[in-house]
Structures are given as structure tokens and as C-alpha cells.
Amino acid sequence: MADKMMNQLDPAGTLQEIESKFEMFQVLNEQGEVVNEAAMPDLKDEQLVELMSRMVYVRILDQRSISLNRQGRLGFYAPTAGQEASQLASQYALEKEDWILPGYRDVPQIVMHGLPLWKAFLFSRGHFIGNQVPEGVNILAPQIIIGAQYIQTAGVALGLQKRGSKTVAITYTGDGGSSQGDFYEGINFAGAFKSPAIFIVQNNQFAISTPRELQTAAKTIAQKGIAAGIPSILVDGMDPLAVYAATKDARDRAIRGEGPTLIETMCYRYGPHTMAGDDPTRYRTTDTDNEWAAKDPLVRFRKFLEAKGLWDEKKEEEVIERAKEEIKEAIKEADKAPKQKVTELMDNMYDGEMPANLKEQYAIYKEKESK
Ligand SMILES: Cc1ncc(C[n+]2csc(CCOP(=O)(O)OP(=O)(O)O)c2C)c(N)n1
Numbered sequence: 001m002a003d004k005m006m007n008q009l010d011p012a013g014t015l016q017e018i019e020s021k022f023e024m025f026q027v028l029n030e031q032g033e034v035v036n037e038a039a040m041p042d043l044k045d046e047q048l049v050e051l052m053s054r055m056v057y058v059r060i061l062d063q064r065s066i067s068l069n070r071q072g073r074l075g076f077y078a079p080t081a082g083q084e085a086s087q088l089a090s091q092y093a094l095e096k097e098d099w100i101l102p103g104y105r106d107v108p109q110i111v112m113h114g115l116p117l118w119k120a121f122l123f124s125r126g127h128f129i130g131n132q133v134p135e136g137v138n139i140l141a142p143q144i145i146i147g148a149q150y151i152q153t154a155g156v157a158l159g160l161q162k163r164g165s166k167t168v169a170i171t172y173t174g175d176g177g178s179s180q181g182d183f184y185e186g187i188n189f190a191g192a193f194k195s196p197a198i199f200i201v202q203n204n205q206f207a208i209s210t211p212r213e214l215q216t217a218a219k220t221i222a223q224k225g226i227a228a229g230i231p232s233i234l235v236d237g238m239d240p241l242a243v244y245a246a247t248k249d250a251r252d253r254a255i256r257g258e259g260p261t262l263i264e265t266m267c268y269r270y271g272p273h274t275m276a277g278d279d280p281t282r283y284r285t286t287d288t289d290n291e292w293a294a295k296d297p298l299v300r301f302r303k304f305l306e307a308k309g310l311w312d313e314k315k316e317e318e319v320i321e322r323a324k325e326e327i328k329e330a331i332k333e334a335d336k337a338p339k340q341k342v343t344e345l346m347d348n349m350y351d352g353e354m355p356a357n358l359k360e361q362y363a364i365y366k367e368k369e370s371k
């Protein structure tokens with residue numbers, strides 16, 4: 001056929017063809033029904049319940065963190081409600097030995113990976129103890145510089161590969177982050193070395209107030225991985241089973257030496273960008289909010305589990321109570337941390353020699369602190 005000729009001058013057609021391949025991968029629909037039996041992940045009943053418990057726990061953690069922030073008891077906080085499936089089901093597909101390189105909104109994943117909650121609260125307060133990760137918890141501190149964690153993940157994954165470790169490095173950025181140079185450099189590098197990395201883009205539709213439509217001409221963010229030569233998939237980020245299945249598949253391939261994967265999770269953040277004062281009503285409509293609320297990951301997973309007789313109100317209440325109790329204890333623990341000194345912050349930054357100008361400042365602060 002003429003239109004299948006090799007030397008056809010049709011770059012627009014090529015683009016269209018690639019873009020049309022990115023259908024959204026889904027296992028559970030909005031009513032909690034399995035719509036893709038073949039892709040159903042191999043999870044035991046207890047594991048399904050565990051994943052739901054974590055999502056309920058983190059929804060409460062989000063609500064409490066927002067109030068603690070308003071009371072002045074927490075500092076920096078980026079709300080997570082709406083992104084539970086995207087965050088927790090991807091983390092659930094990992095092994096303890098895998099490395100997580102989070103962005104600022106990805107505190108739930110690192111807490112589930114082993115960072116004590118009280119340390120996460122200290123991170124929020126800007127206290128350096130919050131970034132002192134216990135031995136054996138394979139995470140880095142949340143990255144504030146958009147996209148930087150993508151480059152670091154390419155490096156960590158290369159390191160794991162060189163050591164012959166059967167583990168992966170996973171990282172997260174947002175739709176906005178996928179416009180950064182670091183994003184492209186990271187996926188390209190990992191692709192070139194076929195390193196065991198999983199790159200997640202949580203497409204929550206906004207970068208602060210900038211809507212996804214203005215972010216890029218690309219129809220999907222997932223397709224950006226194709227340019228780097230890495231397998232890429234667009235996933236329903238409100239569907240925990242789809243996110244789990246896609247991440248598990250990416251992990252399995254990485255462990256087999258087949259290189260990195262890019263996963264775009266379509267989701268939504270219900271709250272503001274951060275607690276620093278943006279007002280989402282100025283850039284989003286109630287209609288859009290409602291549309292996404294109808295896709296809620298907790299509602300959908302609850303329906304699925306209830307139909308299987310694995311979940312009920314009592315179970316949910318127990319998780320909520322446990323979450324509230326543990327959050328209260330974690331805040332108490334965080335309050336015990338000594339007030340941070342400037343010199344401690346500097347000691348923590350420099351293992352060896354400080355530059356001369358900082359040495360001078362160090363001496364000044366040491367003097368002030370001794371009074
Ligand atoms: C390199 C860099 N540029 C700008 C900022 C300021 N900034 C913080 S969050 C943000 C928007 C990020 O949006 P997105 O990547 O979609 O992630 P989301 O916050 O939606 O999870 C911007 C521009 C930053 N932290 N780092």
C-alpha cells in the first residue's frame with residue numbers, strides 16, 4: 001500500500017500513530033469491577049487488605065498533616081489525597097531492598113518503605129534529623145528541586161547494576177516535572193545503560209496552577225519514554241491494581257536486565273499544591289473536582305474488596321483509629337527533637353573541610369549558640 005511506503009514524508013503521521021498507541025491501562029473501573037481479568041495482579045487476600053489499609057491510613061495522615069500544618073505544628077506539606085493508588089500501589093510492588101528517590105509529595109511511599117513517621121514530621125519542619133535515614137531503609141530524602149531525582153535515580157540504578165544487585169531504583173515526579181531537562185537526561189541515561197530504574201510521572205493534571213494542557217504538546221507524558229528508547233505505559237493512577245501491576249511488571253523486567261520503564265499515572269490532587277497558600281479554586285472548577293472525586297481510589301478499591309467479603313466499616317474504622325493514634329505518638333516523638341542549631345545543620349552538610357567563607361560563619365554561629 002502506498003501509505004506504508006518506507007520513505008514516506010509523514011512525520012505528523014508517525015507522531016499520530018505513536019500517540020494513538022497510548023491507551024490507559026486499567027484493571028478496576030470506577031465501580032470497583034475488574035475490567036481486565038488478564039492483567040489482574042497476583043495478590044493474596046491479605047495483601048489486598050494490606051494495600052487498602054495503607055491507602056486509608058495515608059488519607060488520614062493527609063488530613064491530620066493539613067490540620068497540624070494549620071496549627072503551626074508542621075512546616076512544609078504537599079497534600080496527597082487523590083494520589084494514594086499512584087503512590088502506595090507502586091511502592092507496594094517493591095521489595096524492601098529497592099531504593100526510592102521521592103519528590104516532595106512522596107512522603108507516604110518512604111514512610112511505608114520504613115522511614116519512621118516522626119522523622120517524616122521532622123523533615124516537614126526542616127529539621128536535619130528528618131533526613132537522617134535509618135540504616136537498612138533504602139530511601140533518599142524527598143527532592144524539592146523538580147526533576148533532579150530523575151538524574152539521581154539513573155545514577156543509583158547504574159550503581160545497583162554495577163554491583164550485580166537484584167534490586168531497582170524507583171523515582172517519582174509530576175506532570176510539570178516532565179518538562180525539566182533533568183527528566184529527559186535521567187530517562188535517557190538509564191535507557192542507554194539499560195539500568196534497573198522505574199520512572200513514575202504522577203500526572204495530577206496541574207503543576208501548581210499550570211494545567212497539563214499548557215505543559216507540553218505531547219498527548220501523553222508516557223510517550224516521552226519512547227524517545228529515550230524505554231518501555232512506557234499510561235496507567236489509570238486512581239486504580240491501585242493497575243498501578244501495582246504496571247510497577248510489578250516494570251520491576252520484573254528491570255531485574256531480568258531489560259532496563260528501565262516510564263509509567264505515567266493519571267491522577268488528581270484533591271487539595272492545594274502545598275500548604276503555603278495557593279488557592280485551587282482560582283485555577284480549577286468544581287466540575288473537574290467532582291469528575292475526579294468519582295474516580296476515587298479508596299472508593300473503588302473499597303467496593304472491590306467489599307464484594308469479595310474482605311473489607312467492611314469495622315475494618316476501616318480500626319485502620320482510622322490506628323492511624324490517628326500513631327500520628328499522635330509520632331508528633332510527640334518529633335517534639336522531643338532538640339531545637340536545630342545552625343552549626344549542626346552545617347556539620348551535617350559537610351563531611352570534611354568547609355569552604356573558608358562557611359568556616360567564618362560557622363565560628364560566628366558557634367559563638368552565638370554558646371550564649
Ligand atoms: C527546578 C525547580 N523549578 C521550580 C520549582 C518550583 N516548583 C515547586 S513545585 C512546582 C510544580 C511541580 O508540578 P508537578 O511536577 O506537576 O508536581 P506536583 O506538584 O503536581 O506533584 C514548581 C514549579 C522547583 N521546586 N524546582
Ligand SMILES: [Mg+2]
Nearest residue numbers: 174175206207
Ligand atoms: Mg502535577
